[in-house]
Amino acid sequence: MPREIYLVKVGMSMTEGMVSEWYIPDGGAVKKGELVYALETEKVNLDVDAEADGIVKHIAEVGVNLKPGDVVGHIFEAGEEIPDDFGGAPAAAAPVEEKQAAPAPVATPAAAPAAVSSQAEDGHIKSSPAARRLARELGIDFRSVAGSGPGGRVVEADILAASEGGASVAAASGPEPKASPLAKRLAAERGIDLRTVRGTGPGGRIVQADLDSAGAGAAAPAARPAAASVAGPKPGERIPVKGMRKTIASRMHHSLMESAQLTMDMEVLMDDAVKMRTSLVEEWAPEGIKPTYTDLVIKAVAKALRTHPLMNSQFMGDEIVLMDEVHVGMAVALPEGLVVPVVRDADLLSVKELARESSRLAAAARDGTLGLDDYAGGTFTVTALGMYGVDSFTPIINEPQSGIMGVNRIYDGLEWDGDTPVRAKKMNLSLTWDHRTLDGAPAADFLVEVKKLLESPFRLLV
Amino acid sequence: MSEINVDLLVIGGGPGGYTAAIRASQLGLEVALAEKAELGGVCLNWGCIPTKSLLHTADVYREIAAADHLGLELGKPKFNLKKVVKRSRDVAAQLSGGIAHLMKKNKITVLNGEAVFQDKNTVTVGGDTVVADNVIIATGASARNLPHIQTDGDRVWDARSAMTPTFMPKKLLIIGAGAIGVEFASFYATMGAKVTLVEVMEQILPAEDTEIAALAKAAFEQQGIEVLTGTAVDSVEKSGKGLKASVAGETRAFDAAILSVGVAGNVDDLGLETVGVNVDRGFVTVDSKQQTSVPGIYAIGDVAGVPCLAHKASHEGVIAVESIAGLAPHPLNPARIPGCTYSHPQVASIGLKERDAGDREIRVGRFPLLANGKAVAISDTDGLVKTIFDAQSGELLGAHMIGPGVTEMIQGFAVAIGLETTEQELMETIFPHPTLSEAMHESVLSAYGRTINF
Numbered sequence: 077m078p079r080e081i082y083l084v085k086v087g088m089s090m091t092e093g094m095v096s097e098w099y100i101p102d103g104g105a106v107k108k109g110e111l112v113y114a115l116e117t118e119k120v121n122l123d124v125d126a127e128a129d130g131i132v133k134h135i136a137e138v139g140v141n142l143k144p145g146d147v148v149g150h151i152f153e154a155g156e157e158i159p160d161d162f163g164g165a166p167a168a169a170a171p172v173e174e175k176q177a178a179p180a181p182v183a184t185p186a187a188a189p190a191a192v193s194s195q196a197e198d199g200h201i202k203s204s205p206a207a208r209r210l211a212r213e214l215g216i217d218f219r220s221v222a223g224s225g226p227g228g229r230v231v232e233a234d235i236l237a238a239s240e241g242g243a244s245v246a247a248a249s250g251p252e253p254k255a256s257p258l259a260k261r262l263a264a265e266r267g268i269d270l271r272t273v274r275g276t277g278p279g280g281r282i283v284q285a286d287l288d289s290a291g292a293g294a295a296a297p298a299a300r301p302a303a304a305s306v307a308g309p310k311p312g313e314r315i316p317v318k319g320m321r322k323t324i325a326s327r328m329h330h331s332l333m334e335s336a337q338l339t340m341d342m343e344v345l346m347d348d349a350v351k352m353r354t355s356l357v358e359e360w361a362p363e364g365i366k367p368t369y370t371d372l373v374i375k376a377v378a379k380a381l382r383t384h385p386l387m388n389s390q391f392m393g394d395e396i397v398l399m400d401e402v403h404v405g406m407a408v409a410l411p412e413g414l415v416v417p418v419v420r421d422a423d424l425l426s427v428k429e430l431a432r433e434s435s436r437l438a439a440a441a442r443d444g445t446l447g448l449d450d451y452a453g454g455t456f457t458v459t460a461l462g463m464y465g466v467d468s469f470t471p472i473i474n475e476p477q478s479g480i481m482g483v484n485r486i487y488d489g490l491e492w493d494g495d496t497p498v499r500a501k502k503m504n505l506s507l508t509w510d511h512r513t514l515d516g517a518p519a520a521d522f523l524v525e526v527k528k529l530l531e532s533p534f535r536l537l538v
Numbered sequence: 539m540s541e542i543n544v545d546l547l548v549i550g551g552g553p554g555g556y557t558a559a560i561r562a563s564q565l566g567l568e569v570a571l572a573e574k575a576e577l578g579g580v581c582l583n584w585g586c587i588p589t590k591s592l593l594h595t596a597d598v599y600r601e602i603a604a605a606d607h608l609g610l611e612l613g614k615p616k617f618n619l620k621k622v623v624k625r626s627r628d629v630a631a632q633l634s635g636g637i638a639h640l641m642k643k644n645k646i647t648v649l650n651g652e653a654v655f656q657d658k659n660t661v662t663v664g665g666d667t668v669v670a671d672n673v674i675i676a677t678g679a680s681a682r683n684l685p686h687i688q689t690d691g692d693r694v695w696d697a698r699s700a701m702t703p704t705f706m707p708k709k710l711l712i713i714g715a716g717a718i719g720v721e722f723a724s725f726y727a728t729m730g731a732k733v734t735l736v737e738v739m740e741q742i743l744p745a746e747d748t749e750i751a752a753l754a755k756a757a758f759e760q761q762g763i764e765v766l767t768g769t770a771v772d773s774v775e776k777s778g779k780g781l782k783a784s785v786a787g788e789t790r791a792f793d794a795a796i797l798s799v800g801v802a803g804n805v806d807d808l809g810l811e812t813v814g815v816n817v818d819r820g821f822v823t824v825d826s827k828q829q830t831s832v833p834g835i836y837a838i839g840d841v842a843g844v845p846c847l848a849h850k851a852s853h854e855g856v857i858a859v860e861s862i863a864g865l866a867p868h869p870l871n872p873a874r875i876p877g878c879t880y881s882h883p884q885v886a887s888i889g890l891k892e893r894d895a896g897d898r899e900i901r902v903g904r905f906p907l908l909a910n911g912k913a914v915a916i917s918d919t920d921g922l923v924k925t926i927f928d929a930q931s932g933e934l935l936g937a938h939m940i941g942p943g944v945t946e947m948i949q950g951f952a953v954a955i956g957l958e959t960t961e962q963e964l965m966e967t968i969f970p971h972p973t974l975s976e977a978m979h980e981s982v983l984s985a986y987g988r989t990i991n992f
Contacts, residue, residue, distance in 0.1 A: 256958030258933045278868070283958055284933070488866075499864070 078150035078158075079128050083136070084115055085144035086122055086448035092141045093117035095148050100132040106151060109319055113148065122448070123323055130154060210235045211264065255282035262287050272464060320413045331475045335391070336511040339470040339482075342523050346486050346501040349533045360428060367431035370406065370460045373483050373505070375430055375536045376529035378402045378422035381456055384522040386514040388455050390476040396513055405454030405474060406434060408441040415441050416474060418454040427536055458483060462503065471508045478513040481526070482506030503530075540666055542647065544568040546862060547661055547670035549653040549808070552579020554839030554851030555676030556637050561856050563644040565863040570647040570670070572663040577637040577648070579678055581848040583630045584698050589721055591626035592701060593880050596728035600882065607917065617729065623702055655809035658832055672834050672862045675815070675822060676855065677808065679801035679840035687713065687774050693781050693794050694774055697722075700796045707731050707793035711783050713771050715742035717879040719798035720754070724881035727763045734764040734792070736771050736785060743879060745845070747891045747924060747938040754940055757883050757920050803841040826869035828858035836862070850875050873935075876952045878945040883920050886948035889936030889955055890926050899929035901961075903985025905977045907941045909992040912972040918942040923981040925951070932960035937981075943974045950978060961986055 083093055096116035100106045106126040115122045126132070128151050136148035152158050211221070211230075221234050253270050255263070259282045263270050268287060275282035317325055331337070349372055356367050381388040381402045389398045402423040405416040417437040422430060440446045457474045460483035471482040482505065489502035505526060509519040529535050546562045548555045551573035559571045576583045595617070601608075602615045641648050651664025661668045681696045683689060689696040695703075700722050710726050712719045715737035727733045735742065735758065741751040742758075742765060755765050772784040774795050781792045802820040815830045815837075816823045821844075822837035824830055830837050836858040839851025853870060860867040876888040892902060907913040907921035921941015928935055937951035954964060961982055969979040976991075983989045 257960050257963050258931060258958035261960055261962075262931055276868075 078133070078152045078156065079130070080147045081112060081124075081126075081132070081149040081151060083142045083144050083146045083148050084122070084124050086115070086117060086452070090117050090144055092143055094141050095136045095138055096121070097138060098132075098134055098149075099123070100126075102132065102134040104132055105154075106130060106132050111319075111322070112151075125319065126151060128153075130156070131158065133158060253282055254280065256284065258284050259287055274465070324413055327475065328472050331473050335473055335475070337473050337508050338511060339506055339508040340516070340520065340523065341468045341504045341506050342520075342527055343489075344503050344505055344527045344530050345491070346503045346530065349530050350486065350501045352533045352537075356427070360431070365428060365431050366435065367427060368434070369462070369486065369503075370458060370483055371427065371431045371434050372530060372533060372536060373460075373481065373526070374404050374406060374419060374422055374434065374458050375425075375427050376526045376533075377456060377458055377481050378404050378419075378425075379529055379536065380522055380525040382423050383525065384518065386518055387479045387509065387522045389478050389513055390455075391478060391510055391513045392476070399455040401453075401455065403453045403455045405457035405477075406437065407457060407459035408438055410441060415446065415451075416454065416457060417441055417446050417450045418452065420453065456480070460484075462486065468504050468506050471506060473508055473510055477510075479507060479509040479519070479522075482508070542570055542649075542666060542668045544570045544647070544668060544670050546570070546672045546674065546859070547572065547653075547668045548674045548676055548855075549661070550579065550676035550678055550839075550841075551577040551637065551641075551648070552676060552678050552839060552851065553581045553848040554678075554855045555579065555674065556640065557852040558674050558676060558838060558855030558859050559646045560640060560644050562859045562862070563646055565859065565865075567859075567863065569644075570649060570663075570668055571641065572649045572651065572653040572661070572668070574650070574652045576634050577641065578630070578634040581851075582633050582637070584701065586848055587633055588626040588630045588701050589697075589718075589725070590880060591629045592622065592725050593721060593882075595622050595625070596725045597882065600728050604917075619703065619706055619729075626701060653808065655813045655815075658813045658834060672836065674828075674855070674858050675808065675810075675830070675835065675837040675841055676839050676851065677804040677841045678851075679803050679846050681797070682800050682802050683797065684713075684799060687771065687795075687797060689797050693776065695794060695796045697796070697798060700798075703794075705793075709780075709792045710734070711771070711774070711781070711785070711790075711792040711795040712736065713774075713795060713797050714799035715739075715765070715767070716744065716798060716800065717877070719796065720758075720879055720881045720885075722796050722798065723758065723763055727758070727761055728882065732762070732764075734766065734785070734790075736766045736769050738768070738770050740768045742767060743885060745877060746879075746885055746887055748893055750885060750887065750922065750924065750938045750940045753920075753922055754881070754883065754885055757940075758881075761882075801840060801846050803843075805841060827861040827867070828854050829861065845872075845875060845877060847875060847877060874952065874955055876948045878948065880945060883918075883941050884943070884945045885940050886944040887936070887938040888948055888952050889934075891936060891938065892924075892926060895926070900935065901927040901929050901985045903927070903981040903983070903989075905981040905984050905989060905992060907974070907977055909980070910974060910977045911991075912974050912976070913942065915972065916942065921977075923977040925978075925981040925985055927961055927985050932962065934959050934961070934964065934982075937978075939978075941974070941977075947975050947978060950975065 094116050095113045097114040099111045099113060106112055107129050108126055110126050111123045112126045112132060113124055115124050130151040130153050132149055132151055134149045136142060221230050253275060255270050262284060270282055273282050273286050276286055277283035353367055353369060353372060385398045388402055389396050401421060403418045403420045404422040405418045408415050408417060419430060419433050425433065437450060440450065454474065454477065456477055457480040459471050459480060461469055462483050462485040465485050467484050469482050471480040473480050484504040484506060486501055486503045489500050490497045491500040505523060507519065507523045545567040546569045548559045548571045551571055555571060556577065559569045562569045581587065599615060599617060602612055605612045649663040649666055653661050653663045655661050659669055661673060691699050697718055706729055708731060710731045710733045712723050712733060712735045715735050719735060720743060723733045723735045741748055742755050743751045758765055769786045774781055774783045781795055783790055783792055783795065803822060805817050805820060805822060810817060813832055815832050815835055822830055822842050824837050824842045828836045828838050828842065838854035838858050840846040842854060857867045857870060873889050876886065879885040903925040905923045908919045913919045924938040926936040927933065934954050939948060964982040969976045980989050980991055
């Protein structure tokens with residue numbers, strides 16, 4: 077029996093959608109996990125992957141509106157007989173109007189396919205309690221160990237092998253930073269790679285407090301080991317480009333090929349923002365809300381986007397569409413790759429609401445429980461590499477948005493108080509914008525506004 | 539009359555002030571230090587050091603009195619109070635002289651006289667005027683009096699009088715059972731006085747762990763000290779050559795009384811109000827860099843708040859100076875300040891107390907010295923080592939000890955806490971045998987149900 081390919085329902089509010097592209101031609105062979113078609117709805121563009129190996133037969137035509145749950149095609153098992161007259165397009169839900177034919181004005185999150193099919197499976201590493209306990213005892217990050225148990229589960233023997241041979245762990249090698257025994261233990265328990273944590277103890281030693289700030293400090297993803305520290309890539313290996321990696325590869329490349337993007341950096345004085353965040357962290361601790369610096373940047377960006385609508389727009393070839401709403405995507409690094417959940421109406425949320433929402437999104441991203449609504453509709457993106465000590469980078473625009481803000485490290489810089497140099501907390505912002513949409517001067521104007529908001533952070537609270 | 543320009547003026551030459559001055563000199567600052575009395579402050583001249591001299595005399599006296607038990611035939615020991623006190627004063631004088639030498643060696647200008655702020659950068663010291671970019675207030679604290687009981691230097695003693703006695707009282711009343719009161723109780727009781735130790739709180743050594751304080755009380759009572767907790771002394775009056783005191787409504791006769799009810803910061807007569815330095819309940823308020831409400835003016839040690847301990851003062855002195863020098867010192871962590879009481883038995887502690895754990899899940903380890911080989915060998919088995927761990931993370935949160943040698947041992951736990959040690963590192967540490975310190979190891983094992991020798 078052929079397996080049906082459905083029009084996937086993404087999000088509670090989805091009422092109709094269409095196949096915008098067949099990745100596998102009619103009659104073409106597909107492997108489970110390969111992208112089979114592109115779904116387009118009012119809110120979201122999304123790649124859907126195959127649930128089985130076989131031969132794909134199309135039913136739905138490209139560009140015809142359907143209801144979620146409609147069958148858009150079939151996958152026949154190899155050798156299975158395919159009737160000649162099989163298929164035929166179901167009635168269209170509505171004629172496709174010219175306007176709707178344009179790509180929906182929303183970004184496709186890089187991680188969308190994972191959310192459809194593999195995220196739940198791959199989102200957390202399967203491991204036995206005994207393995208985790210042994211890993212903890214041996215100070216090994218069990219996430220960095222290749223599993224040999226059922227379904228790739230990490231079992232005790234894998235941890236032992238890793239501790240003896242160090243083969244799979246070695247991939248994440250690098251000098252072990254100085255850390256207190258307690259910090260080492262807590263890092264292992266929380267799955268934090270100590271190399272991503274900045275130590276503030278004597279001589280730069282990592283102490284407990286540093287882990288607490290890494291957990292919820294610079295940016296939510298800091299608590300997650302960098303993708304590089306996760307097992308897998310070994311020298312000499314060939315990694316097939318598919319699934320999430322393939323989507324990221326094609327989207328990033330497409331963005332660079334199609335748009336005229338360039339990046340500029342600006343220094344921001346963070347003394348007041350640091351003070352404000354510290355006091356907010358204290359004040360909201362009883363409620364379990366811990367605002368991050370990235371939250372403050374998202375808030376500042378959202379506020380500035382309101383007064384700089386060109387930055388909150390999408391370049392559509394013959395017109396530039398200025399978006400009504402400010403939905404800010406936040407890049408979250410997972411071992412499998414990048415996902416970009418969206419803080420909706422970020423300009424309307426208070427800092428507290430925003431902090432609560434962003435930590436919910438980050439946690440859901442890590443747990444692999446993001447809903448597709450959580451991905452949809454971003455109009456601008458914020459991405460942070462500050463927790464890795466990065467001072468400047470050139471983020472790539474999440475198409476079809478017109479800008480992306482890179483958040484860098486906060487460091488002790490110098491300011492001049494008359495003729496005296498004084499210590500000052502500083503941070504660079506790296507703004508990539510699409511020169512097709514707007515020129516350097518208005519882009520810089522936007523960046524200055526974000527800088528001013530962060531330098532007078534009380535403005536974020538009003 | 540002269541005007542002196544320096545980078546830093548330190549007011550007060552106690553353990554906080556002189557340490558700050560030396561650290562500043564090491565960092566290349568021009569430093570002046572103002573002291574109105576003796577270098578070394580109360581600690582060295584009228585506190586920690588001279589009392590340790592007296593208590594050492596008492597320890598040796600006690601051991602000799604029990605020499606018979608050790609197989610020594612020495613006869614009944616006698617003491618010469620004048621010599622006991624003189625040695626204590628000599629020790630203080632010797633160390634104070636040592637400080638003077640350290641000041642010279644570090645090229646620190648020492649000014650004798652009372653310091654008074656004229657403005658934020660100008661301080662007069664005696665006849666001199668010091669203009670300083672930064673000032674550290676390290677004026678220490680003085681013993682408090684009670685509204686209804688005042689020391690008189692004759693029969694109602696403050697600590698200073700109590701460490702320079704001209705006679706050995708037969709019956710001594712000690713009001714206040716903090717570390718100072720308890721140490722004097724231990725000294726005078728050992729030297730033959732009948733001591734009554736009165737504390738208004740429900741436990742003696744109120745800053746210590748409840749269980750440890752109860753053990754201390756039991757030990758003192760066994761030595762013949764009368765300990766009254768939850769009790770107030772209503773009045774102390776002269777009566778003939780001695781005193782009449784009303785203790786819990788009962789009138790009793792004593793030869794002398796010691797008032798040891800805490801200290802208050804020395805904040806008066808410095809001109810703090812002139813420059814606007816904030817003072818709260820007798821102590822100067824400071825931030826995590828020890829800076830006061832006035833930028834450029836710092837405060838350290840007793841005058842900057844409790845706990846009034848010399849090692850806390852020295853540490854704060856270093857923090858203040860390193861802040862001034864633009865370094866980024868770590869602020870003082872109160873949970874990492876050890877405290878010691880040099881009575882017999884000794885008490886030492888650091889960090890979290892069991893009663894303060896609140897909702898935090900903890901594991902508590904206990905090991906009595908009765909089960910420690912070395913303690914048995916030296917016939918001093920009255921003691922307990924108590925350790926407190928975070929049940930979740932295994933972090934060592936606190937340690938509380940009573941018994942011989944514990945004041946010298948607490949540093950082991952201080953290092954461990956400073957390094958954020960968990961139970962595992964302590965369990966895997968090899969403690970030498972036979973030592974009293976093995977009880978520390980066993981206490982850790984006990985917290986995890988793994989104790990060997992008990």
